[in-house]
Amino acid sequence: MVLMPEQFEEKARPVRKNRAQLRAVRTHNKLLNAALMMFSEKGMDATTVEDITERADLGKGTFYRHFSTKEELMSALVQKAVDGLIEEMHKSAAGAGNLKTLLGKLLEAHKNFFNTRREEFILLFQGRVMLKLQRGMEEDFEQPFVLYLGELENMLAPFVPGSLSPIKLKRLACALAGFVSGFLSFAMIGLGANEIDSNMMPMGTIFIEGASAFLSETEKNADADQTAKA
């Protein structure tokens, strides 16, 4: 199986010459891109290996030189998409001074990402479905999403009342992530495709105002929390 740049150093000896190396990388990316397109058009399961290689204008055997199974490719794509989303979040949220501002910027980061990279939105949507199934591949798909939620928590933590329990912080991250992807998902049904962009931000205020209200209320009765468990 072909090694990609990140993996080179793991191998002893000088490994590969310049051109061949780049050729392999280009082929690898062609496969990733073709798969992303096919997955977002036909769905992960309905897409065959040949669909991917044909779209990439490559021979079928080439696929197996880069990935041992379609699942491996799926997993790599989900990972990559989540990385991109997290990067967008960081870029967008830099310099936020308070919770409302941060929430607004995070919402905008999601909006931008999902609007400009619709294929990846659809991919992540499918990835989230995979997590709910029982096929033995849940672990591979879960990790990126756990990372994503953890990153959200980390970004929110500094702007949230110190008394907020970790579990509530988690909930807030889930609520934010769920609201954005869920709203977009239904907006794609109920609203015209071009209206979505202008719809996302006004709706964001629902979340921002709601979260603020929720947190300030939480702050008041922070320690009434223990009793609630019983």
Added chain:
Amino acid sequence: MVLMPEQFEEKARPVRKNRAQLRAVRTHNKLLNAALMMFSEKGMDATTVEDITERADLGKGTFYRHFSTKEELMSALVQKAVDGLIEEMHKSAAGAGNLKTLLGKLLEAHKNFFNTRREEFILLFQGRVMLKLQRGMEEDFEQPFVLYLGELENMLAPFVPGSLSPIKLKRLACALAGFVSGFLSFAMIGLGANEIDSNMMPMGTIFIEGASAFLSETEKNADADQTAKA
């Protein structure tokens, strides 16, 4: 192809005798149930017709006496799940006197439905993915979701400022639907499976408070809306 009760009258002549009729209905339901289970475990696309018939303990040929394709069955199941959800919404929301109460009841209806009928939640999740693809089957899957959003709008309409534009009502329905399914989807990742039930309602206040704030603000500058489009 076997006819189900709702379709009997469409056929001329006395059609079927009592026992045989019931047997066909039972078989039909066995197929629906088996498919629901398989779909929620393996996913729609990865489930084969034989998976379904074997799970239902029926011969493969039987499947094709009841459905002409797997897609037809998928579509029927999604339709049925949406019907169930709408029913739960109506049952739960009856007698709500104001917007906040209604929102709370609607959230609870969703919580109950998705917690007690997890397979159907997963099914609807997959159905929503199908809508995003380009396989020519989007129409079949879209209808139930449009119905669902429309129903949400109808239920919200009486409790919303009269000045609220139809498009904003649509947005609100999308936001509600998206928030519920999205939050649950991420909560299943970030939180323990058993914590979800207790997590849904406190998070609901985010939405309720946010939506209220959003609407009262909208009411203030109701007609500043036209200018926003430019």
Added chain:
DNA sequence: TCTAACAGTGACCAATTAGTCATATCTGGA
């Protein structure tokens, strides 16, 4: 009991697909 009408069955065929491998092609250096 006999029969017409319907429900259910699984062996079977054609088509699709995953995965392999001998071969062709390309690259950089001797």
Added chain:
DNA sequence: TCCAGATATGACTAATTGGTCACTGTTAGA
């Protein structure tokens, strides 16, 4: 120019799958 190392290829096999159909089993009434 030639070679060694690496990449790409597509014909091939085995296995899976969708879909059919001649057959069996069941039912209700004559």
